[in-house]
Amino acid sequence: MTVSVLLADDQPLLSLGFRLVLEAQPDITVVGEAGNGAQAVTMTRALRPDVVLMDVRMPVLDGIEATREIVAAGSPARILVLTTFDLDEYVYAALRAGASGFLLKDVPPADLISAIHAVAGGHAVVAPVVTRRLLDTVLPHLPGPSAGNRVDRLAGLLTGREREVLLLVAEGRSNSEIAATLHLSEATVKAHVGRLLSKLELRDRVQIVVFAYENGFRPR
Numbered sequence: 001m002t003v004s005v006l007l008a009d010d011q012p013l014l015s016l017g018f019r020l021v022l023e024a025q026p027d028i029t030v031v032g033e034a035g036n037g038a039q040a041v042t043m044t045r046a047l048r049p050d051v052v053l054m055d056v057r058m059p060v061l062d063g064i065e066a067t068r069e070i071v072a073a074g075s076p077a078r079i080l081v082l083t084t085f086d087l088d089e090y091v092y093a094a095l096r097a098g099a100s101g102f103l104l105k106d107v108p109p110a111d112l113i114s115a116i117h118a119v120a121g122g123h124a125v126v127a128p129v130v131t132r133r134l135l136d137t138v139l140p141h142l143p144g145p146s147a148g149n150r151v152d153r154l155a156g157l158l159t160g161r162e163r164e165v166l167l168l169v170a171e172g173r174s175n176s177e178i179a180a181t182l183h184l185s186e187a188t189v190k191a192h193v194g195r196l197l198s199k200l201e202l203r204d205r206v207q208i209v210v211f212a213y214e215n216g217f218r219p220r
Helices: 012-023 037-047 063-072 085-097 109-120 128-141 160-170 175-182 186-200 205-214
Strands: 003-008 028-034 051-055 078-083 101-104
Touching (some): 003 012, 003 037, 003 109, 012 109, 037 051, 037 063, 051 063, 051 109, 063 078, 078 085, 078 109, 101 109, 160 175, 160 205, 175 186
Parallel strands (some): 003 051, 051 078, 078 101
């Protein structure tokens, strides 16, 4: 199956570089290039891409607001945010807005291609080492759980095993790492993650991380 991609970046040279890399793949098609966030929203609605490669800092409308508008409109497009580590706070905001993952702007071509296929297939791009670094940066600045969102209010919703899986996902652990830690099969872990998504009404694995940190499920 061919994956359609919309590029959203106000730097023409970067867009050109991404286009050249992606169009060299037989199963990826670049359907358009947006030079700002407003164009990204409009073009996503018109072109219905499978994946939007979204820059954060763009004129007219930034990537975070563009992501929020695309998700709020019910678009099935998955959004990959482009960033550098000095923009971690913006990345967190983008993940809250509904992005399915994030990539560094200097991502190796093979990793870019792999990430696009992953999110197009309904998965999230949460590389454990990158996630841990991101959360180490933003965690001190996150508000604690409010009275209406405390862990005890969710106690009846999640099983003990599901809470264990939730904490490990919040640490940025992969399914294989979670399976090894809990002495489960990867298939069982995948099933637990699926139930978490369903019970908590979340889009993907990235949103599990955001939910965990906003509701007090913080790893020690």
